[in-house]
Amino acid sequence: MTRALPNFRRPLWQLLGSVAALLAAGMLLSVHMEYFTALRSQVLPAARQIPELEQRAALLREQIDQADVVGSVHAASLGEQVQAYVLPTDANAGRLARALEAVGDTLQKQNWVHNMRVEVGGVQDFGSGMVLRTVEVETAANEQGLQALLDLVDVSGTLSVADALPAALEHDLLQESEHGSPGDILLLQELFHMDLPTYVQNGADAMERLRGNIATPEMSNLLSQLENVSVLAGATRLLQGDTGTALGAKDLWPLPLTTIKHLTQEKGKAPSWSTLRITLNVVGRKGSTN
Secondary structure (H helix, E strand, C coil): CECCCCCCCCCHHHHHHHHHHHHHHHHHCHHHHHHHHHHHHCCCCCHHHHHHHHHHHHHHHHHHHHHHHHHHHHHHHHHHHHHHHHCCECCCCHHHHHHHHHHHHHHHHCCCEEEEEEEEEEEEEEECCEEEEEEEEEEEEEHHHHHHHHHHHHHCCCCCHHHHCCHHHHHHHHHHHHHCCHHHHHHHHHHHHCCHHHHHHHHHHHHHHHHHHCCCHHHHHHHHHHHHCHHHHHHHHHHCCHHHHHHHHCCCCCCCCEEEEEEEEEECCCCCEEEEEEEEEEEEECCCCC
16 A cells, blocks of 8 residues: 655755854844844933843843854854755755664664665756655564664654744744743754654753753743654654664764655554555766766
């Protein structure tokens, strides 16, 4: 049968837009300065409150300057990773094939898949300077093995936590951080800038610190929403165990942007097992010789 698939991939323009948006990391924090400007313009604060506001605004300006530097360096690093790994020239699928083999070997040891075969196909023009390359995967798998393979595709092309977040959730988290200190704003930005392996290792600690520092029901709820974002939940399942160790040992992160073109699932001989045939599309940049 043909398995109905959820919409795993964010549109390509959204991925590239999130990378470009990081160049304006300092601008995201400007809402905090507007907040304090509005406070100062009101008549209600007494004169004794103004020095406190000015001191906090000065601290914010310093933190924003630091965030500008961190954001610029981070964006430059992301740009290099996009060019080299996420959108490889001619949609080079070698890195994805090695990742599938590494994950497949680990899943086979866990008795979640058997006899995985990976075949890299040809390249085709996708328009606007982009190309696609097909990768065929065939394997016997149980439900855990299928979920791990879907997680691998789902997290592909994702460089940072911010890249995985819906824009509305990112905006709400920034707004709610107004209830904290300037240091909390930077902590939230650090969380946004984490790559997925770092998020899986350290994200929970950063979120607990934010929950403790900004002890509002809204912040707790927003951070719970962040943890349940499909890409981040998939990254946690995939990268926190042996499969993450296998990918890290072979330096196979990040992965090229990959989408599922077609998936069929036929009932296997053993209960809860099936034969999977998956056609993947690796997205890349058109090479100068094409």
